Amino acid sequence: xxxxxxxxxxxxxxxxxxxxxxxxxxxxxxxxxxxxxxxxxxxxxxxxxxxxxxxxxxxxxxxxxxxxxxxxxxxxxxxxxxxxxxxxxxxxxxxxxxxxxxxxxxxxxxxxxxxxxxxxxxxxxxxxxxxxxxxxxxxxxxxxxxxxxxxxxxxxxxxxxxxxxxxxxxxxxxxxxxxxxxxxxxxxxxxxxxxxxxxxxxxxxxxxxxxxxxxxxxxxxxxxxxxxxxxxxxxxxxxxxxxxxxxxxxxxxxxxxxxxxxxxxxxxxxxxxxxxxxxxxxxxxxxxxxxxxxxxxxxxxxxxxxxxxxxxxxxxxxxxxxxxxxxxxxxxxxxxxxxxxxxxxxxxxxxxxxxxxxxxxxxxxxxxxxxxxxxxxxxxxxxxxxxxxxxxxxxxxxxxxxxxxxxxxxxxxxxxxxxxxxxxxxxxxxxxxxxxxxxxxxxxxxxxxxxxxxxxxxxxxxxxxxxxxxxxxxx
Numbered sequence: 001x002x003x004x005x006x007x008x009x010x011x012x013x014x015x016x017x018x019x020x021x022x023x024x025x026x027x028x029x030x031x032x033x034x035x036x037x038x039x040x041x042x043x044x045x046x047x048x049x050x051x052x053x054x055x056x057x058x059x060x061x062x063x064x065x066x067x068x069x070x071x072x073x074x075x076x077x078x079x080x081x082x083x084x085x086x087x088x089x090x091x092x093x094x095x096x097x098x099x100x101x102x103x104x105x106x107x108x109x110x111x112x113x114x115x116x117x118x119x120x121x122x123x124x125x126x127x128x129x130x131x132x133x134x135x136x137x138x139x140x141x142x143x144x145x146x147x148x149x150x151x152x153x154x155x156x157x158x159x160x161x162x163x164x165x166x167x168x169x170x171x172x173x174x175x176x177x178x179x180x181x182x183x184x185x186x187x188x189x190x191x192x193x194x195x196x197x198x199x200x201x202x203x204x205x206x207x208x209x210x211x212x213x214x215x216x217x218x219x220x221x222x223x224x225x226x227x228x229x230x231x232x233x234x235x236x237x238x239x240x241x242x243x244x245x246x247x248x249x250x251x252x253x254x255x256x257x258x259x260x261x262x263x264x265x266x267x268x269x270x271x272x273x274x275x276x277x278x279x280x281x282x283x284x285x286x287x288x289x290x291x292x293x294x295x296x297x298x299x300x301x302x303x304x305x306x307x308x309x310x311x312x313x314x315x316x317x318x319x320x321x322x323x324x325x326x327x328x329x330x331x332x333x334x335x336x337x338x339x340x341x342x343x344x345x346x347x348x349x350x351x352x353x354x355x356x357x358x359x360x361x362x363x364x365x366x367x368x369x370x371x372x373x374x375x376x377x378x379x380x381x382x383x384x385x386x387x388x389x390x391x392x393x394x395x396x397x398x399x400x401x402x403x404x405x406x407x408x409x410x411x412x413x414x415x416x417x418x419x420x421x422x423x424x425x426x427x428x429x430x431x432x433x434x435x436x437x438x439x440x441x442x443x444x445x446x447x448x449x450x451x452x453x454x455x456x457x458x459x460x461x462x463x464x465x466x467x468x469x470x471x472x473x474x475x
Contacts, residue, residue: 008033009350011111012076013047015087016066017404018423019321020047023085024054026343035079037063037072041414046404066090069097076108083109083350092320095119111349113298113319121294121317124178124216130293131314136286139221139305139313145178145214149199155217156195163219172220175199177206179214186255188220221313223475224305225249226257227264227280229287230328231302232344234354237295241354242284243332243339244363246324250468252381258461259468260324260369262331266431266473274310283312290317299325299345308475321345326400326425327369333362366434368426368472370465372403372447374419377464383419384459386451387412391421393445398437400425413449421447421460435469442466 010033013023020036024047027034036051036059043062051059061079063071067090076084084101091097098115101108112118121127125144132138141159146152156173163171170190175198177185185205189195199215207213230243245264248257265276287302301318325341332339334356348354374384388411393401403422405411413419424441428434442462449458 007082009083009109010034010079010081011083011085011346012072012079012081012108013037013085013087014066014072015085015090015092016042016417017045017047017420018402019087019323021050021404022326022342022402023087023346024050026340026346028054029340029343030347032346035059035061035075035081037061037066037075039063039065039416041416044406044409044411045414046406049406069100073100073104077106081108083111085111085346086320088320088323093118093122093318095122109350111298111346112321113296113300117294117296117298118319121296121300121319122179124176124316125214127314127317130290131286134286134289134293136290137311137313139174139218139315141173141218142216145212146217147203147214149196152199152215152217153192153196156189156192156199159217159219160192168222172222174216174218174220175202176216176218177202177210177212177214178216179206179210179212185209221305221307223308225264225473225475226251227283227304227306227312228322228324229284229302229304230322230325230341231287231291231296231300232341232348232354233291233296233298233300235297235348235351237297238292239354239357240288240291240296241356241358241361242288243328243341243361245280245284246328246367247473248324250472252375252377254381256381257324258371258373259465259472260327261431261434261472262327262367263363264473266366269431270473272310272475273308276310279306279310279312286312286314298349299341323371323423324369326402326423327367330367330400330425330427331363331365333364335360336362365427365429366431368428368434368438368469370424370426370438370442371420371461372422372424372445372465373461374413374421374449374459375461376459377461381461383415384451385413385415386449386458388421388447388449389455390446390448393424393441396437396441398427399441431473435472438469439466442469 013036038048061075086092095115095118098110101110159173160171203213226248233240246262247264250259267276303315376382426437451457
């Protein structure tokens with residue numbers, strides 16, 4: 001099944017850190033060969049160590065940048081790779097890269113959705129159009145890219161007027177790069193004068209970073225919860241399932257997620273003013289209907305915001321594996337077997353059938369994922385440089401920790417990349433147990449470091465994570 005011209009597939013892992021390590025493990029489970037890449041700054045990373053351990057020195061290739069497609073293809077050709085796994089970030093949602101993978105003189109498999117799916121759903125405007133055609137609720141605002149300042153003024157004025165009519169005294173609207181994602185190219189504005197300068201800035205940012213200066217203008221919804229639906233689809237684009245929901249409302253000031261919880265609400269445990277179970281059912285069914293309509297054909301995430309009144313609005317679709325895939329996997333079983341969503345992503349991308357239906361999927365318990373980050377949460381989540389001198393935790397049968405940080409030696413944090421150090425995923429039979437185990441893990445965790453020998457200058461977000469644990473899944 002996993003072969004090209006009779007030979008076993010070899011996967012080029014075009015990423016770094018913990019996601020590269022998890023892809024290696026998934027390849028190992030599936031009996032696939034792999035090669036990985038690293039930059040000079042990453043030579044001490046755990047993904048390099050693991051690659052050598054599992055596949056030998058020949059499995060590691062040094063490159064100058066994870067964002068140089070030509071270098072990646074050179075590694076693919078030199079190693080004989082027949083498939084590319086982009087991980088998340090970098091090229092994961094770049095439809096041009098995905099198209100190049102499958103159309104080059106020596107074509108390979110792209111482990112992710114087909115390039116045209118990435119193109120169509122990576123466009124927020126097109127996603128909104130598909131959603132509205134299926135009566136899927138979307139955030140009020142523009143339904144196509146806005147380039148004209150005059151048109152932008154009219155839309156912004158209408159949204160401010162609408163908020164005022166709803167009794168919102170200090171209305172706020174969102175200005176977004178239509179081709180952006182991951183919290184980038186987004187600003188909030190509170191009046192029309194400020195809007196005009198922000199519109200110009202976002203338009204210039206979008207042109208510089210995404211090659212398209214189109215801008216979306218949307219109503220800012222306050223006090224919402226950020227929920228996601230994990231969708232998994234067969235390569236045929238005809239069979240789709242979901243692995244439940246997750247709540248990603250605990251975020252940094254830069255809208256980067258810090259804690260994820262699956263399922264996304266706790267009906268009967270947390271007091272909501274609406275039927276939370278009904279809302280979860282609505283957003284999963286809406287997500288599946290869009291997957292079917294768009295011919296979605298791999299792993300993806302439908303992102304939603306839910307108001308305090310229980311009103312759901314679709315934000316966007318992420319056409320890639322998410323950092324938080326593991327918190328959905330930890331509560332999921334298919335045909336009675338534990339699920340690894342990265343493994344599913346790979347085998348489906350390489351042509352295997354789904355092999356189960358929604359009725360075969362069981363969701364059990366509650367999962368919490370903590371993102372352990374070197375950052376100063378008291379200073380706008382400023383990333384922290386420096387060196388890890390000690391990193392250890394107590395192993396538990398309810399705990400998984402994924403990290404590229406070596407635990408048996410010091411580690412210089414490469415500031416060329418994000419400061420994420422590890423993901424910790426906790427399982428509990430219910431929300432109360434999962435939270436208690438989460439606090440137990442954070443209390444026992446030892447994560448120490450220094451900057452130029454000064455330990456007092458080194459910061460992590462552990463205290464912040466613990467403080468946020470008590471009110472998970474609440475508004």
